[in-house]
Structure formats: C-alpha cells, structure tokens
Amino acid sequence: MSTSGIVHDDTFCFSGRYALGFFETASKSSKWYLGIWFNTVPKFTSAWVANRNNPIKNTTAMEVTISQDGNLVILNHSTKSIIWSTQANITRNSTTAMLLSSGNLILKDSSNLSEVLWQSFDHPTNTFFPGVKLGWDNLTGLNRQIVSWKNLMDPDTGAYCEILDPSGVDQFLFTPLNSSIPYWSTGVWNGKYFASLPEMTASNPVFTTTFVNNDQEKYMTFNLVNETMVTRNVIDVSGQTKQFIWLEGSRDWTMIYCQPKLQCDVYAICGPFTICNDNALPRCTCMEGFTITSPEEWELEDRTGGCSRNTPLDCISNKSTTHTTDKFYSVPCVDLRRNAPKVEAAASASECAQVCLSDCSCTAYSFSDNRCSIWHNELLNIRALQCSGSTSSTGENLYLRVSAEDFHRMKNNRKGIVIGVATGTGVSALGLFALVLLVKIWRNRSKSSTNILGGVQGCTRIIAFRYTDLQHATTKFRDKLGAGSFGSIFKGVLNDSVAIPVKRLDGAYQGEKQFRAEVSSIGAVQHINLVKLVGFCCEGSNRLLVYEYMSNSSLDVHLFRNNPMILRWTTRYQIALGVARGLAYLHDRCRDCIIHCDIKPENILLDDSFIPKVADFGMAKLLGREFSRVLTTMRGTAGYLAPEWISGVAVTPKVDVYSYGMMLLEIISGKRNSSASCSSGGELDVYFPVHAAHKLLEGDVGSLVDQRLCGDVNLDEAELACKAACWCIQDHELDRPTMGQVVQILEGLVEIRIPPVPSVLEAMAESSHSM
Template sequence: MGRNSNDPLWESFRNPTDTLLPNQTLERGSFLVSQKSQANFTQGRFYLRMLDNGNMVLVTQSVPSNMDYDDEYYNTQTSDTTNATNSGDKLVFEENGVMYVLKRNNQRQILTPRSIPSGSDNYHRVTLNFDGVLSHYYHSRILNSSGWNILWSQPNNICIEIDGDKGPGSCGYNNVCSLGSNNRPVCNCPKGYSLVDPNDAYGDCKPVFSISCDEVGRGSPEDLYSFIMIRDTDWPKSDFQIISPSTEQDCQNACLNDCFCVVAIYRSNSCWKKKLPLSNGRIDTNLNSKAFMKIRKDGVPPLSIPGFPNSGSSRSKNWRNLSVVLSALLGSSVLVNILFISVFCWGFFHIYKKKMKILRPTSHVADSMCHSFTYKELVEATKDFKEELGRGAFGIVYKGVMPIGSRNVVAIKKLDRVAHEAEKEFITEVNVISQTHHKNLVRLLGYCNEGAHRLLVYEYMSNGTLASFIFGDLKPTWSQRTNIAMGVARGLAYLHEECSTQIIHCDIKPQNILLDDHHVARISDFGLSKLMMINQSRTLTNIRGTRGYVAPEWFRNSQVTVKVDVYSFGVLLLEIITCRKNYENEESYGPEAILTDWVLDCLQEGKLEALVQSDFEALNDKKQLERFVMVGVWCIQEDPSTRPTMRKVCQMLEGSVEVTFPPCPYNFSITI
C-alpha cells in the first residue's frame, strides 16, 4: 500500500530546534539544541537529549565535532535496567503546560511544578536557552505587556552542575560563572583578563599581561608579580599540584615562585595550584575559599610607540636598521651631523610627548578601564541632555549614545553637589568606583572632570529600577523576586568585604537597584555617598539616605559602619517579598501602613500567607518565604551589632546557614 499523498515528508512541528510548544513530544533519540548566543542563531553547544535508555538529559557538546562530552548536568533518572517497562519512552509537553516523561508502563514523571498558570489564559513554551538552562515560560493571552515569565528552570545551578573534565563549563575558558536570576548563568572575566570576543560574554577570556617561564632569572618573582584575592571562586578542573597541609602565606609563596601557576586556591589548610587555561570557573559561597590570582605588578605590557615595537625580534631589527642609517650619516660632515642629531632629538621628543598625552589623557585614574570624556562629547552623546532617565540625591541621569567597547546606549549622571575645587578627591573616588567589578553592580564606564562639570558614565540598564518593577501593576514572580533579593545581597557583600577599598553605600533603596536585560539586580550609585562628602562636613551625625531606609544609628552620635546598609537591605527585602512600599497611606492601609511593623506582626502570629496573598508560587514554598522574612527582620534590628553581615545574609538567604527566629527589632527605651 503506497504512502498517502496527504502525508508530509517532513514537518517542523516534529523537528523542533531549541523550543517545545504544547502538544509536542520528543521520542527516544530526539533532541533540542541551543543557539550559539543570544544574537547568533547557529548551532550552540548545549543539547537536551531523550536517550535510548529512557533518560532525558542535558549535555554539552564539542562544537564543531558534535561529540557529546561525558558529563550530564541534568538527568531525569527515568531509565531502569532491571525493568524496561519502568523506563522513559518519550518527553511530552501537554496543551495545559504540564511536561513529563511518559514511561513505557504509561506512568508519568512530572517535571513541571504542581501549580501551573492556566493554559487557556496563557501561552506556554519550553526553551533550551543559549546558556544551557532549560526554562519553561508562560505569557498572558490577555495582557500583552506582561512579557514572558519563568515558571521553572533546570538545572538549579548550572555553574556547579557542569563539572566534567572535558570542555570549558557553562562559561568559556578563564571565565567565571555566577548564578543570576531564573537560574541563568552570568559570566565575567576575572580582573587582569578580557574577553577574546568582546561580543561573546559567555566565551573565553585571555590574560591582558604575560606570565612566562622565559622570565625566570630576569628578576625576583616579588618584583614581577602580585596577587588579587577573590573569595569563593574556583576553577576545579585546572589543578596541577596540591599542597597539604599548607598555610595561606605558604600557598601564595608556592604560586609566586612557580612560573606555571596563575592561580592558587586556599581552603581548609590545603592549597591547589592551577595553570592556564582555567576551566569550569564558578562562584560558590559554600566553598569558603580564597583564590589568589597572579598578575603583573606593572599591569598590562607597556603600549608600543609606532616605529618602536615592544617585540624583541622586531625591535632589534629596527635598531639595526637605524644604526646603519646613523653610521652612514655620521660619516658625513660635522655640521650635517649636528643638524641631523638636533632635528632627530627634537622630533623624537615631540612625537613621544604627544603620544604619551594621547595614551594618558587628563584622567589620572590609575590602573582602571575608565574612560575620560570631554564635556562636549557628553553633550553630543545626550543630544544636549534631552532624555532624562531619572533623578536622585546625587544628580540627574540622562540617556546617551556613544560607542564604548560593545556598548552604544549609556546612562550619564550629572553630579550637582561636588566641590569644584576638590579635583584630586574626585579623581580618587572615581578610581575606587571604577575598580569595582561584580555582576550585581552597575559598572562605571567613564567620567568627565572638566571645569565646573562632574559627570559619570554608566552601563545602561534596559529594565529600569527595581521600584518600577515591584511596585507596578503586574506583580513579578516569586522566583524573580528571590533572585533579585539574593543578587542585591551578593552585590553588597562584595562592596563590604571583597573589593580593594571597602564601600558603604548609605542609600540602598529600590530606586537605586537597576535591572539589566535579564532582570539581574545591579546596585547603582555605590561610592557616591563618600564622593558627595567632598564638600560636606564629615561628622558622624551627618545623615545620608532616604526616609524609611535609614538605620537608627544615623540619628545618634555613634559610629556609622557597613551595618547601615544591612538595615536598609532588610527594609528592601521586605518590600521585595510583599511588593509593597515601606510606608503606605494610613487611611487606606490602617495598621498595615508601616511595612516593618506589619511584617513583624504576621511573623509573630504565624500568618505569613497574608504577606503574599494569591501568590501561589510563594505559598507553595513556605519554608523559603519564612526564611526570607526572618532574614529581613534580623537585618532591621535596632542594635547594629545584632544585625548579620551581608556575607552571612547571603548564606542565610541561600539556606546554607540556619536562620533562627529573630527577636523584636525595636528597643522602646531608646528615643529616636
């Protein structure tokens, strides 16, 4: 019997690429493959496979050989070698949004959460993202402005789950992976390294300086190299020697005196020496480790002057050629020689001086990637400061367009409270700000310090402020809110403990938390509080901050520490949990008008569900809800010594440290 003429030879619905739609299935032997990057739709290196043994797995591949690496970073465990009928048969994505592995005995292993937005009111899709995370999205059929929201994703932490000996990991070689919102990885080159391809943040990083065994004997290692210390960062697959037992200082010395060693990891009285390329880089707060990264003391190699290259062979060749010319000229008359030498010296000095001026403009910002702009350039970039993005205590922010690396759109802040005569202090503080690099901080790209004009150029954050996100008409998902809260906590922990100069923000609030393209929380305006003090009296009682977020010690004659940020974060955390401002209208809210008081009442009375009414995702995870609320109350304790550090806050939010029931935060015997 011949084939029906109406039967298709091939159809796209039976051959998905990176996305499953409702009513689609994946039979044994079928797969999804990610795209290469967010903007590149060619084949990537992450695969979802329905294996012949019945398992659904996520794996990485070697591109372009298309050979699977051995390590599976997610596995449904639906194969059964002892009973074939218990093994998975196919992956099914139903019309109602439920996805499961259907076994040969017709039993189902459900992969989606129990509570799923209605299929009749929402569109659903499951996509293997370019970064290797499998995500289930839903989109309201009624509210077009709601966008695609995350229902669930796997794996829970791709930075850690990809742990094979082959391949670079979730980020490229020498790159470092940290967990962003919705379980998506965020990749950042460590200090002293830059992207091989500036347009691929998830790709390989290269050192911007040289570490070579050829330099052995040319000087002591102490003269050539120093270390940058990074906490809780590791490249677990790049070890070439383990020293145990070891002290922290012995670990540094061992790496310093080994020309192959680029990083030493110290943890639990042991030292791991690592060499290039570094693979499977990740940030993991459970490590409790210190990474000592070796860098040259003189930073990047000195820039070459045209005609005088740095490379030894070409430089020797150029000088040989020059010596031939000089020999010929010196054989002529004395007068000609004097004229030639005078002109040569004048020209060399003039060109060298001009070149140095180009290489080192008026910045004075040492060892940073910060650009110095003229005021005219920023006027042109903003079209005479036409489009205002927002305003706050430090000045007005405008949208601008200018090419800085791979970026075009930038945010330009005009500072209006810096003393114009304090140029040295301004440059010092800008230098400190520019050297802070963390995925949860808005990066400073450049500045202007020209006459009366003081401006800062930042990354542009496309999704605006956290305030507009959590206080808007559409309530963000619980997973979005928890990821944002943890991102802010990690950013503050970095400012307090990990960057070279400790920074107290002094004004943590939703308006100073921005959201990038992937809704990753990015802290803005850090370092500006100290910068604004340039023309203010530096008394302990000089209150800075915003009403409702200001810690009690600001009102007392007591020392202000990083704990003021912990207090502000506690208020912010409670706002993120409830999607409510810390102060509301008393006529409308009554006894619930003051958020901190209401949260405390609900916690003590065991009525936390009142804080997240109709938020089914939050209600389905009451343990996490209770943990987050208790952390918020610990942070707003009136006594600063009782508040946890931001590092401990991170551990408490993640669940790696137990959170005990907090005491009442208020000491009513103290008058504020």
C-alpha cells in the first residue's frame, strides 16, 4: 500500500533512504502526521507513523522537540499540550534524537551516545523494516507487532496484525486485532525456515531471515542480501502481508510476494452480511436485502462496516407481535466452515427455520446432514464457491432471514414480475414465440425488427431479449456452465434445438445507456476468431449477454484437465495464431480500440473444427482512437496481469499482449505457468515463464514443449512461439510487440531476435524463494 502523501515544508532530517517529517495522506485532508517515509523513491510511501491515532489539524502551531523530561514530543505551541510522546522512562533531560540510515528513529543520552533510550524499531506500525525485531523482549515485556492501517488513506490502527504466537509455538500468526485466532500462520520455525514458507531456502535469496529464542528475547528479523535494493514489507489493509521492490524502470513498487494468497482467507475481510468471492471482481458484495454501510470507507478498502439491512426485521420493528412475517432467502453454494453456529435440535429444515424465527437475534440457518445450524447477529466470513449447479461437495445453502418486504422484492428480481395469471401465461408463450422468431431473423440477417439494436460498421444486428424469455430458455438459470468475468454463464436452449450460452452479469451497476452503447460496440465486432454476440438483455438491474455456442468448450479444458484427447502441435499453433489475429482485430480494426483485459485459456472457446474464438468481453474496455491509453480499475486474472495493472497507471492494448504471452507459454507447455516446472538435482522448482526465458537463451526449446506430445513437434514453430511469448511478457509495454506484429512473427513474415529475461518476473521468482 502506497499513500499519495503530501510532505510538509518541515522535513526534519534525511538519512539516505529515509526521511522524517510531517506529511498528510491526501490533499486538503487537514490530517497531518509525523512519520518516516522512503526518501529515495519519487512516489511518496510512508514507512512509520508516530501519531497514527492522533492526527494533527494545524501544523503551524506544532513543533517536534525534546521535552523537559527528555522525551521526543509533538508539542502544541498555543495550548502547550503534548500531542504525542515517546513516553520513555528517562531519568535525564540531555537527550538527542537521530534518524539512522536503517530508518530507525532513536533517542540517546547526549553524554553517552552508545545507549539507546528509545527507538521506533520497538514500535513499528504497518511496515516491517530490515533489522526490526518482531516479537518479544522478555526483560521489558515489550511485544513488537505490526498492525495494518485503517484504510488506504488513514494510518489509524487497522483491523489486522502480525504477531508472534502467544501460545509459545515458534511461528507468527496473522490475526484480527486483539484476537489470537489466526487466519494464516507462517508455520513452525524448523531452524532454517518456517514450515509454510519452504521457498525461504532458495539459493539466491533477496532476504536472510533469523529467528532468535533465548531467555532474554524471542523474535524474527530479516536483512537484505543486496543493500542497494529498495524494498517494503507491510501488512496491508487487506489483511495480507505483502513484499514490494522498487523498480526504477517502471518507477513504481512491484509486489513480489503475498500471503495469504487468497483474499477471502482473511478473517471478515468483507465485513458483516457480505459474500466474498475469490473468483470474481469485486471480491466483496452485499447479500441480497443489504446495502453497503459506508460507501466512502468501502472505496478506501475499509470494509469492516460491511453491509446493513435495507428493511428491519419484523420482530425488531414490531416487538409486541406474536407472529413474525420475516422470511428466509436462500443463498446457495457457500462455504460456512469458518463460522461458529449454534447447533439446535431439529428433525427437519422446516423445524430448523422455526427455531430461528423464534429468536429475534437469529439471522440465518442451514440444515444439512440432519444438523440444524443457527447464526445469531452479524454474519461473517460467508464465502462463495465455484459450483456447477446449486450445490457442490463442500458448498451449502444458507437461509438468510429478511423482512417480508425485501423477500418479495428479491423474489421478483429473480423470477420476474408476473402480472396476472391468465395474461401472464399468454404473454410468456407469445414472448417465447417472438424469441424463436427473432433468432431466425438474426440467422437470416434480416434488417427489419423493432427488437434489434442497429449495429455499427455495417455489422450484424443484435437481438434485444426479454428477461423472462431468457429465464425460460435457461430453465431459470439452472444449468451453470461456469463463471466468467463479473458473472456466471448458463446453458440455454431456443426452440428446443438451438443451444446458447447466456452470461448473467453479477453486481452490474452500469447504467442502461452505457451498457447499450458498449453492447453496440462489442456486437459490431465480426471476426472468425471472436465469439459472436447474439443478443443482450437490459431490464431493470438485469444485464445479460447471449453468445453463439462453441461445441469444444474452452482451451483450458484441453490443456490442463484430464482430457484423453491431447491437442496436437499443429492444432495448438493454429490456436495461438488465431487468437493473435482476433486480438489484433480488436486492437486495430474496430471503430473503438477494444482492450479485452482478461485473456486466458478459459476465455478462448473452440468450435467443432478447433478454430479459436476469443470470448468473455465482460471486462473489456473501449478506447477511443483519439486516445493512446485509458485509466481504469484493475481487472483481469492473477498470473496474466501485466505489471502496469499493479502500478495503477493508465493502460494500453499492451496489457492484452502481456496476457497473451503468458497464455502462449501455457499452450506450448500444456500446463499452468503457476505449476512447478521440472527440476533436477533436488533443486526447488522455478516459475515457468522465467524458466522458459532462460531455456530459450540456452537454445533448449525442446524441453519446454508439452511432453505428452512425445516429440511430435515442429521445433522451428516452437522456437518462434517461445520468442514471441517472451517478448510479449517484457516488463515495459514499449518493449512488447503489438498483436499485429505477433501475427507476423507467428506467420514467419518477420525476423525476431531472442528476447531478454523479464526482470520483474525474475525478481518475483527469486523473491518467492527468499522468504
């Protein structure tokens, strides 16, 4: 986490890498802090805050000085009051404050500079400095721990901390503040590394870690192997520990390590009455019947307030009633294992529901394996699972208690509003007939229909479906094919014969005008290597997209799963070439440049002839031809994200080039880049993209190709594909080719030299072996 800080004129001292002074985290926030930041980094980044819980409103009346008792203090001139103090037990007043080159602010006796009376290293905030002792001082009782910021702009004490296990086990725990119940741990120290971090034994580490346990102290510390490297190790507002390195080339921090890796593993990361989903963006959404409690704090990634009810429960608003009208709303396919319900005696689900209704504090129940589980008050840690149907082997149905008013509104949102029984039946039948007719019109490319959007660039028109018709075609969205960006995909059938995939966009807050404009632009795209958009639905809050059906599923099914039919090399190469052509069309030949933003094997569909089709434009960003780049929120899938996504700068079509390069390596190897590559001699496995770049330099392309092909490979094509892939994943976007140039490379029309090993990826790989 980097703060966009503003430094006050009174910067008191510099010590090479670090500086000490007043700063505020946002322009005109009127909240100033005394702190230490990285002096050699042009992007303001706080490292330590003195008065994190007591910001200064008026710096003109403040000064940092040594008080009469010898402590370093922030003093208010006008009131003579102390805002902050080192609070050391000092028996003399001849003290001196110094900022060391290590970033340690120390207080010493002026007559004996070898004696440290107080030091900031004993009171870390959210940053773990090299040289800091994280743990206990048994003699003084000091417990050094790091605690996250409250949000991205507020250094106040946050919700998460990293502490030495208080039970005495030699490990560190990540817990909610003021709790010893961990949501992640380093594992036990075995003398060389922590059990959950075997990568600490790498032969070329970035850090060296030491764990000390004796009568006086018990702590962990780390030091840099290369002292010139600028790094940060923080506990983020996300509750994750993150390591960054500063790269001069990109002029920004690059994250090289994160634990726990899944955001939803962090305790209560989304707050009460929310659902956390590691496979969707945004990660946190409110349960139905609830809205975000504080949108402002939510935007700053402080979601501790979670979501609040739209309508109070009947038992709360009508306390004198003897019969509640509250209802239960089903939340399917969720993980409830991290909750602590109260188990009640109930022989059936209906009895379990009655037990909950009899207690006003009961907010939800579940019933499975003849076990009635009851939840009271706030619901935390509800996690969405990837399910093919309504449930999975580990997923459960949670029955959420809501007011009758909200229940009926949510039920109508799911099922559609039926106006009249007799007329409703007739309208549905007529709608289905119209639906089939419209599809036939679309297939015959007719130009007359009031329910079709006019396409741009003279392309095929798009059908505007009704929500109730798509409900009927998908049997009320029962057959889930999978999950894509921002939504789920369901199988539908038109006229009992025409199969269609229907994507329902989840949490779509996009306005109707903007949604229709983007549908028009994307629907105008016509290319053999792009999935055709058949139609859409935009009714109320419902946003759905209908695509053409692909009989051979997606590329990941053939590359990574236990599929008996292995894709031949010629097929793989044509798939790689086809995808490159499709992306080149999106970037260069549409009215608006379309940046896909989520290129990965799951989004490459294959027809009955294995012709690839780029699909899932749910994250796509339109870029007008008069602009060279666009600023947007981070989107995409981990493992395929270009470095500029992480730095937060405006992006260009080169982010798709990077993702394509990552995917091309997977096409070549037949396995995920994140999977361990083959190793020998007992060495640790290496990150495959870095391994591939090195093998390419060594001229050993054959070892990179999927071994299941048994050598049936055109090595000239394999070398060409490897070169193209490694150029695509270069650190800087200017070093990457365009997708049009990639097409020319794969077609053998241009010469291409061997690319350098991407330094960001290599640094990330090395750092992952150093912890």
